Amino acid sequence: MQTVFLADPIHEVGRDRLAKRFTVVSREPSADPSATHLESADILVVRTFIANGALMDRMPRLKLVLKHGSGVDNIDIPAATERRVLVGNTPGGSNATAVAEGAFALMLTVLRSTREMDACVRDNRYADRWTIQLRDLWGATLGLVGFGKIARIAARMGRGFDMTVFAYDPFVSAEEMKAHDVRKAETLDELLGAADVVSLHVGLSTSTAHLINEDALSKMKKRAILINTSRGEVVDENALVNALRDKRIGGAGLDVFDPEPPAKDSPLFDLPGVVLSPHVAGVTEASMRDMALNVAKFVEDFADAREPATLLNKQIWSQRKP
Numbered sequence: 662m663q664t665v666f667l668a669d670p671i672h673e674v675g676r677d678r679l680a681k682r683f684t685v686v687s688r689e690p691s692a693d694p695s696a697t698h699l700e701s702a703d704i705l706v707v708r709t710f711i712a713n714g715a716l717m718d719r720m721p722r723l724k725l726v727l728k729h730g731s732g733v734d735n736i737d738i739p740a741a742t743e744r745r746v747l748v749g750n751t752p753g754g755s756n757a758t759a760v761a762e763g764a765f766a767l768m769l770t771v772l773r774s775t776r777e778m779d780a781c782v783r784d785n786r787y788a789d790r791w792t793i794q795l796r797d798l799w800g801a802t803l804g805l806v807g808f809g810k811i812a813r814i815a816a817r818m819g820r821g822f823d824m825t826v827f828a829y830d831p832f833v834s835a836e837e838m839k840a841h842d843v844r845k846a847e848t849l850d851e852l853l854g855a856a857d858v859v860s861l862h863v864g865l866s867t868s869t870a871h872l873i874n875e876d877a878l879s880k881m882k883k884r885a886i887l888i889n890t891s892r893g894e895v896v897d898e899n900a901l902v903n904a905l906r907d908k909r910i911g912g913a914g915l916d917v918f919d920p921e922p923p924a925k926d927s928p929l930f931d932l933p934g935v936v937l938s939p940h941v942a943g944v945t946e947a948s949m950r951d952m953a954l955n956v957a958k959f960v961e962d963f964a965d966a967r968e969p970a971t972l973l974n975k976q977i978w979s980q981r982k983p
Contacts, residue, residue: 664722665960666702668710671729675953679960704963706956707735709940714740724982725749725963729956730756730943733973734865734892742974745982747963749972751955752810756948761814763942764860764890765798767914770936771886772796777933796884796911798822804856806849806872807863807891808833815860816843827852853880858888865892875900884911886934890942893919902928905935916942 664684667676679685686698688710699705704725705712712726714737723746726736731752741748770776774793781789803819805812808830819826826843829852835845846852849872853859859881863869873887874897881887887910889896898919904910912934918927921940929935962969968978 663703663964664698664701665704665706666698667706668712669706669708669729671706671708671956672949672953674950675955675957678954678957682961682964704960706960709735711735712741713737714744717741717744717746725960727751727956727959729952732864732892738974742977745977745980747972747977747981748974749959749963749969751952751959752971755945755951756943757810758814759945759948760811760890760943761818762945763916763938764811764815764862764888764914765818767888767890767916767936767938767942768798768858768860768886771888771912771914771934772798774934776936798824798858800824801857802827802855804829804846804852804859805843806830806852806859806861808838808843809862811890812860812862813841815862816841824858827855849877850880853877853885854882857882857885859885860888861891861895863891863895865894870894871897873897873901875903878904878910881910883909886910886912886914888914890916893917893921898929902932905932912936914938916940 662684664686665679667685667687676685686702699720701722702720703722704727705720705723706727706729708729712735717723717740725747726741728736728750731750733748733750736748738748773795777793778790781787800823803824803826805815805826805828808828812828816826816828820842827846828838828843829846829849838845861873863872872895878900887901901913905913914936916938917940923929929937959969959971972978
């Protein structure tokens with residue numbers, strides 16, 4: 662019987678389904694990454710756990726690394742391919758909707774100054790409510806950086822708030838965006854200059870690392886807010902801190918950081934107009950259930966020699982380990 666090592670927690674419905682056919686070993690979230698059982702694992706399932714070449718070298722039986730989720734920047738795919746280890750992910754389901762909802766939750770929390778309002782009540786400072794200016798999401802201009810599945814759901818949500826929606830994505834045509842009632846920005850600068858809310862929905866790559874830097878932030882409106890539910894490294898955090906501190910932009914809602922978690926003395930903690938969330942925009946009951954079931958289905962397909970649809974190094978399927 663093959664062994665599935667769950668490096669991070671998954672929903673019990675997926676774990677229970679896997680346990681019907683496989684030996685399932687779970688790592689406690691607080692356990693050292695070099696925990697035992699790795700050597701006996703045939704399949705490694707990760708969420709934030711880093712699967713690099715050094716780790717794979719400690720796993721002689723490893724045949725598959727599977728991401729619970731879509732982003733695979735924590736998996737060294739070239740290293741896996743070199744070792745004839747398959748890599749897959751589990752995008753889709755309700756996770757995309759959950760992330761889009763998380764982005765809008767951050768938008769509203771920033772614009773409605775929810776943290777400050779909550780403190781007014783808890784600290785018995787009711788009169789302070791008149792000193793805090795609340796802003797509207799309704800009718801604002803939404804700028805989506807990236808136009809994949811999550812961004813398309815966010816565009817639909819934006820129209821529910823009567824927002825004008827722009828998107829910048831060099832890989833998506835204006836015609837395709839128009840079909841979603843979204844206007845294509847030809848350049849990132851064009852989008853940044855037009856948007857009241859800039860929401861990031863790109864994967865992490867060499868072309869998107871620090872995409873939002875000092876220059877990009879300088880192109881944003883003074884009262885615009887930045888929302889990041891993608892990857893922390895997409896934003897130059899030092900540049901963002903400076904822009905917020907100097908009040909060159911109007912606020913930020915961040916679900917991801919660089920590094921992650923942020924340092925205990927991060928200046929983000931003391932800045933007004935900033936709302937922080939611990940990389941959980943996509944973590945809802947429904948999305949966790951769906952992704953766990955997708956994980957189980959992928960592993961079953963792999964074990965039954967059916968090539969999974971979301972295999973990321975298909976070129977080695979025929980040379981996979983027995």
